Amino acid sequence: MVWDDVDACSILQVEQFEGFRHFWVLRRYLDIVGYEPAITDEELVGHRERNLENVRYTAEDRIPVLVNFTWSEHFAGYFFMRVAEQAKEPVLAKLAKFIAGDEFRHAEGGFRILQNVVNRDKSKVKDIVKAANEFRHYGNDVTDVPISLNNDFDAILKVVKKTQRICGVSLADFSLEAYEEAS
Template sequence: MTTERYYYDFFGARSESRWNVEKDIPWGEIDREAALSQPDILDKVRRTALIESYHALGTVSLIKLLHEDVDATSVFQVECFEGFRHFWSLRRYLDLVGFEPRITDEELVEIRRRNIEHVNYKPEDTVQELVNFIWSEHAAGYFARQLGAQCKDPVLAKLLGFISVDEFRHAEGGYQILTKLLERQPELKPEVLRAASNFKHYGWHVCELPVAVENDFTTVLQMKRKFEKVCGARIVSWREGWANG
């Protein structure tokens, strides 16, 4: 599939998988008692919402970094919109069930003030930040799917299911941006492997990362294989003189 064809399919899939916060989430059917019986899950939902709010810094900075790549900026614009849809729907859910502490605008502003210096990306950061984006989105999709399976309240499970699908699509969009970049500049492949071995989830600047299942490395192995496939070598190979794996 050509990259041009992929982006047509990407935006087509985005349209087909579109969900409406008002129409597709049965807010009036929330089982508040069931939700509050799982405070650990609600705490993870709260942290997820805080991380989603970070797109105002992180993803916007990626758009600036890749402003000459029309396809990339289009994908990231979609990510910004859908990321904030995730944030507002998760925040709304937490408010409706009455989970404390509530997310406040003051808390969100403080997170942004604390992290503004972390998103002052430079051109030489392009590969690392793109890899961080891809891996973070894939991890978010896997996390939402796993957490949804643990929820007693079916409304939260449904919401997390929608979010999971979005996150996996964002990751794939980023992966195609990376693939296109390497087609133009194959000499960047060692840098991609270095970036993958030094991956940092963009949410770690915001709060302690929520984990749905302890010691589950499935998402790490999945992304490791994808980066190795696009580069044609193992991630450890760049340390060994770029030997084909």
């Protein structure tokens, strides 16, 4: 889907590696503390097999998927930051803080990809703003995504402002404009 964007491929490759590292370290943590029921490799393979058929992206999905990825990484950063704040166990707090930093970096990479899209083709702003207004956490393509703080206004405000800076338009104005056109 982004094979023709060298920057995007590089950024997404790092995110993929680090995402698996997050999974591995959290799984190890749960094993060490004796969490039950432990998830088995067979269960994980089963989840992956089911998702092979559920997740298919086309070229038309490029902008929505990039926006959903970027925003999801941003919110994941806040999720793990909140977990770190709430964790009573110091090792878990430290792990969550480390993961939060990675997630924020992944989001910044996503914002860079979106900025490059706009720099190459200003007409894509409308697609980006539309996708932002229809945001859906990309993790929901494969599982239910937990939240650590309902209506985390700081997280929401920051992601909206960053997107508006890239697009040069207000997401709210765009929504109002679309509403008025439809009326």
